[in-house]
Amino acid sequence: MKFLLFFTLIFNTLLFSEDEIINDTDKQMLCVVSYPAKYEQEIIHGIDQRVQVQKEDSFTTILQPNETLLRKTDGNVICYNELTRISAYKDRVNKQTDINSLDQHLKNHEIFDINSYINENREFIEAKYGTGMENQCKNYKDGEYCTLRNGLDILYNKEGRVKKIFIYGSSLFELKGNLALEADSFSKIRANNEPLGLWISEKNKKIIKSKPSFESDNVILWKNPSNGIQSIVMTSKDGHMAINGYSRGNINKEVNLQNYLQAIEIEYVLDDKAYAIYQKLRPMPKNTEFNVSNRQPRRDLPIKAKTTWGEYLNQKNIIPTNMFKAFYINTNNPKEVISSEEVKKISMNYNSNQFHNIDSKDFGGYWVGNFTYEKEEQMQISISQSWAKTRIIIDDMIIYEGGTNEQIPYTFTKGKHKIEVEYVNNWHTVGFMVSIKNKEKIFTSSEIKKELNEHTSKNSEVVFVGAYNSSKKDQSITLKIAKHAKPIVLVLNSYDSVEWIIQNPQNVKIEAVIYSAYKSGVEVSGDISKSIPIFAHKDSIGSYSMEKKCQCINGGAVFNCDGSNAIDTINAIESFTGKKMFGFSTKYGADTLIVPNIIVDEKKKKELNEELEKIELQRQDCQSKSNPEFENIFDKK
Structure with missing residues (x-):
């Protein structure tokens, strides 16, 4: 016992x-x-x-x-x-x-953002959610009734505009059963079997904060609950009450009569004027083949702009010289300037509503400046954006309009040129940068190795910096170079376009800088001589993640690894530079980094190789757990 x-x-x-x-x-x-x-x-x-x-x-x-x-x-x-x-x-x-891994999770929740359907159309919905609804729609009263997913259907009018949405099925279940027919249940909608995310449910609560216009045992109605929504109707399951918790075991116990929620119908206001204005401002969203053509830049450019945002936002026509005047707006109310400032470059980087309380999906920006060129200059305009749309206007001519990352060669003649940039965002984060700089040459690994052999010391060592993006509003990452006796070659890698600002208080001799990025427009500035060569690498170099984590999934069916072991990056960089790596600094979203913060010596390399050996043993162990071959299944004891 x-x-x-x-x-x-x-x-x-x-x-x-x-x-x-x-x-x-x-x-x-x-x-x-x-x-x-x-x-x-x-x-x-x-x-x-x-x-x-x-x-x-x-x-x-x-x-x-x-x-x-x-x-x-x-x-x-x-x-x-x-x-x-x-x-x-x-x-x-x-x-x-990261946004890519969160993408489907966010979409599953955001299809229940009731506000997001105001002034929208079928083209936008299909582009945003990638529904592929050709076989999921039926003609209905001069329009179409289409099944989206996760218990949500849409009724389009004959012009393809969203007229109604219907929420039903598993979306109206709580953790332990059906949702009650109560006003508060509107905020308890489920997305893909998960309670609706707070960032959406809070928005929905605001829509029905007022008392219902009508309420009975099997219907709750709100008339004109908010701008753009004409009505919300909640109906009960089977049109009558049901016994909650009924079973033979509790037949003699107290039971509750409960109205269960069967469906929610939301009808939208079809305001032609508001629709026309919104469609002009709103960019096409991320996703599938439906929006590829809409995200591509226009090929009929340059053409003269009929109007620019400056006519509405910069009515005093204040235009600075050799810098930009920036105007920030909420695209739901575009004529109101929420904030304005003068900036040296065009960039914006923030999440959610962290900038002047403008929801990132509704952020818009307009930048204007007069720039003087002493002689004819061949420049490169780089646009880095996520799920957004940008228009660039130089001297009243549209030279770019689209939603892609682009590099545009442009020749500025001698004299003054007016540059305007208009931007509308449509994603959970704002990540935007336009750089205008001298056209850069792109180098391969072999070309860089040759250049380093000719222009750097034999005893110089490599220091690597990796980041996914910047965590600062202006897209900059400050690098504080730590004391080092030997000359160094800086190798910088990022996913987003960033500005690397070098601070060198110890006066370490920097002999060259190499950078790479998935997106164009990277800039390097700070404590660095103009005589130091800066090489733009053709391909991505290394990773911001220096730790590899693996797991055995489904009893050996899949061996999945995330991240990168630092030894892979070290070997690759030492190979193409022909130099020893002294150390590295990495971070996902960086603002300031000590460079390096990890020293690569023989002890560190040994630790990293041992980690790789452990991962290989994990992989072998995972494979041994997988299902046997058909012909060998009976060989097991």
Whole structure:
């Protein structure tokens, strides 16, 4: 009996051991927690019986910024906001932070952003969600009724504009059953079997904050609840009440009569004038083949601009010389200038509503400046943008209009030139940069190696810096060069276009700079002589992630690794530069980095190689768990 008691204590200690999930963002996170029922075999009155030691439990909780959720390791937890999604199951924790990995999760929730359908059309919806709805639509009353997904349908009018949406099915279930027919249930919609994200549910709450226009046992109605929405109708399941929790086991107990929610119908205002204005400003969104042509730049340029945003936003015609006057707007109310400033370059980088409370999906910017050239200059205009649309106008001529990353050669004649840039964003983050600089030559690895052999010291060493993007509004990353006795070659790599600002307080001898990026428009400035060669590398160099994490999925069906082991980057850079790497600094979203912050010596290389060996052993172990071959399945003992 004592042994049994001791075993039970050990078992419960293991069963209820905890780990931490931390909200390291500046937004609230919604967490869905579920624990399965647990059972033990116990001897009771001489009979071996199965006894429940933990009840099944499911609940939601809100995790504040910097707050920690303690999770028992037998639980399944999903925490998410518009910046991060963390899923934890048993001993596996997966965190998604970059836009590409969050993409589908965000879309699943945002199809229930009721405001997002105001003044929209079929082309935009198909481009945004990639529905491929050719076989999911039926003609209906001079329009089309189409199934989107996740319990949401759309009714388009004959012009293809969104007239109504319908929410139904699994979207109207709580964690433990049907949603009640109550006004508050509007904010409890589920997206892909998850409670609707706070960043969407809070918007929906504002729409129906007023008292319903009509309410009965099986209908709740709001008339004109907000601008752009004509009505919202909630109807009950089967048009009558149902017994909540009914079963033969509780037939003699108290039961509750409950109206369940069957469907929600939202009808939109079809305002022709508002629709025309919005369609002119709004860019096509990210996604599939539906919007490829809309994101491509116009090929009939340059043409004269009929009007520019300056006629509305810069009515005093204040245009600075050799810098830009910037005007920032919310595209839902484009004539109101929310903020204005003078800037040396065109860039904007922020998440959510962190800039003057402008929601990133509604951000618009206009930059204008007069630039003087002493002689004819052949320049390169680089546009780096995410899911957005940009128009560039020089001397009243449109030289670019589109939603792609582009490099445009442009010759400025001697004299003054007026440059205007108009930008509208359509994504969860604003990541935008336009650079105008001398046309750069692109080098291959072999060409760079040859240049380094001719123009750098034999004893110089490489220092590598890797970042996905900048965390600063102006897209800059400051590099503080640490003291080093030997000359160095800086190798810089990023995904986004950034401005690398070099600070060299120790006067370390920098003999060359090499940079690469997925997007064009990278700039290098700061404490660096004009005589130092700067090479733009043809291909991406290295990674911002220097740690490789792997997991065996589905019993060996998949061996998946994220990130990169630093030894891969070190070997690649040492190979094409012909120089030893002294150290590196890496970060996903960087503002300031000490360079280097990791020293690469023989001890460090040994550690990195040992990590690779461990990963290979993990891979082999994972493969050994996979399903056997058909002809060898009976060979196992």
